[in-house]
Amino acid sequence: MIVLGIETSCDETAAAVVRRDAGGRGTILSNLVRAQLAEHAPYGGVVPEIAARAHVAVLDRLVAKAMAEAGVRYADLGAVAATAGPGLVGGLVVGATTGKAVALAAGKPFVAVNHLEAHALTARLTDGLAFPYLALLVSGGHTQILEVRSVGDYARLGTTIDDALGEAFDKTAKLLGLPYPGGPAVERAAADGDPARFALPMPLHDRPGLDFSFAGLKTAVRLAAERAAPLSPRDVADLCASFQATVAAIVGRRAERALAGFRARRPGVEPVLVVAGGVAANGAIRAALAAAAAAGGGRLVAAPLALCGDNAAMVAWAGAERLALGLTDPLDAPIRPRWPLDAAAAPVHGGGRLGARA
Numbered sequence: 001m002i003v004l005g006i007e008t009s010c011d012e013t014a015a016a017v018v019r020r021d022a023g024g025r026g027t028i029l030s031n032l033v034r035a036q037l038a039e040h041a042p043y044g045g046v047v048p049e050i051a052a053r054a055h056v057a058v059l060d061r062l063v064a065k066a067m068a069e070a071g072v073r074y075a076d077l078g079a080v081a082a083t084a085g086p087g088l089v090g091g092l093v094v095g096a097t098t099g100k101a102v103a104l105a106a107g108k109p110f111v112a113v114n115h116l117e118a119h120a121l122t123a124r125l126t127d128g129l130a131f132p133y134l135a136l137l138v139s140g141g142h143t144q145i146l147e148v149r150s151v152g153d154y155a156r157l158g159t160t161i162d163d164a165l166g167e168a169f170d171k172t173a174k175l176l177g178l179p180y181p182g183g184p185a186v187e188r189a190a191a192d193g194d195p196a197r198f199a200l201p202m203p204l205h206d207r208p209g210l211d212f213s214f215a216g217l218k219t220a221v222r223l224a225a226e227r228a229a230p231l232s233p234r235d236v237a238d239l240c241a242s243f244q245a246t247v248a249a250i251v252g253r254r255a256e257r258a259l260a261g262f263r264a265r266r267p268g269v270e271p272v273l274v275v276a277g278g279v280a281a282n283g284a285i286r287a288a289l290a291a292a293a294a295a296g297g298g299r300l301v302a303a304p305l306a307l308c309g310d311n312a313a314m315v316a317w318a319g320a321e322r323l324a325l326g327l328t329d330p331l332d333a334p335i336r337p338r339w340p341l342d343a344a345a346a347p348v349h350g351g352g353r354l355g356a357r358a
């Protein structure tokens with residue numbers, strides 16, 4: 001089964017072709033990502049309207065190139081999958097409409113993919129992981145811990161009550177004068193810094209549960225930066241190192257707790273923690289999660305760097321997993337800018353007209 005995947009939910013335009021064999025093993029045949037860094041850099045963040053236009057400008061050629069690199073014809077496809085949410089509405093319209101058009105023209109089924117599900121299932125593509133497992137999704141828009149039970153069956157165990165972790169990295173970078181995107185810049189600066197110089201708070205640290213909060217931490221970094229101003233490169237490095245060490249400790253503690261809960265609920269099942277999303281590229285966070293997994297008698301499965309950030313291989317794979325179960329979507333399937341994976345979990349904040357923000 002060969003599936004074309006399309007991803008346009010934020011600021012990466014991506015197209016990929018993935019094969020899933022009858023035994024459930026996946027192979028990436030092509031995987032193209034075009035980031036829109038230059039377009040958004042002057043604004044220090046993603047501008048939705050610019051993102052949507054940039055997707056329109058390149059997506060058709062990117063799809064053609066992904067198909068050519070994979071060496072498959074449209075007639076060889078089992079389905080066309082596109083991210084239908086959650087994400088920025090303009091980009092979702094571009095990707096889903098393109099996916100539906102290709103599906104219609106090729107006479108193939110369409111699969112509307114949830115971007116978070118695609119991140120959560122990536123470990124099955126890369127490592128052939130069996131259900132159930134825990135997944136920590138950490139990106140610019142999301143921070144959540146899920147129990148992944150089967151395709152389409154997710155229990156959200158914890159989420160952020162304010163900022164996403166990637167957003168906290170991006171905002172910290174911005175206030176310290178580092179370039180966008182902030183995560184890699186903070187990690188680079190932190191490499192030469194002293195993580196013990198600034199004592200930063202760990203919000204919700206001693207409270208039970210698996211929710212996260214990063215807004216207070218961001219404020220603490222700002223206050224520490226104001227006290228130390230004017231900032232030398234050493235100050236910036238020390239602030240980045242202290243921030244990164246603090247979030248790694250927070251995430252590690254939550255992971256330990258999630259693994260302990262998993263072991264209690266599912267005796268006899270090896271506790272596996274998957275980390276996915278752009279922030280999963282961070283070395284300090286990976287190390288904290290690996291330590292937590294080892295302490296909990298389990299193991300950490302981290303996506304290869306190329307599959308941590310947004311990409312279309314994960315969308316094609318989620319499409320293939322759904323197709324294998326007969327879960328395809330009609331051509332009038334809606335896009336869903338807000339689309340929680342676990343519909344039963346209560347909205348944590350921002351229960352607006354369009355649904356929960358987080």
Ligand code: KG4
Pocket residue numbers: 010138139140141142165166167169170181182183184187277278279280281282283308309310
């Ligand atoms: O998954 P992703 O590519 O896009 C979505 O938000 O869905 O994640 C992007 C986020 C950005 O906030 C970026 O700053 C963060 O991931 N990020 C990192 C690192 N690389 C990317 N954060 C910390 N350390 C990194 N090395």
Ligand code: ZN
Pocket residue numbers: 115119139277278309310
């Ligand atoms: Zn993502």
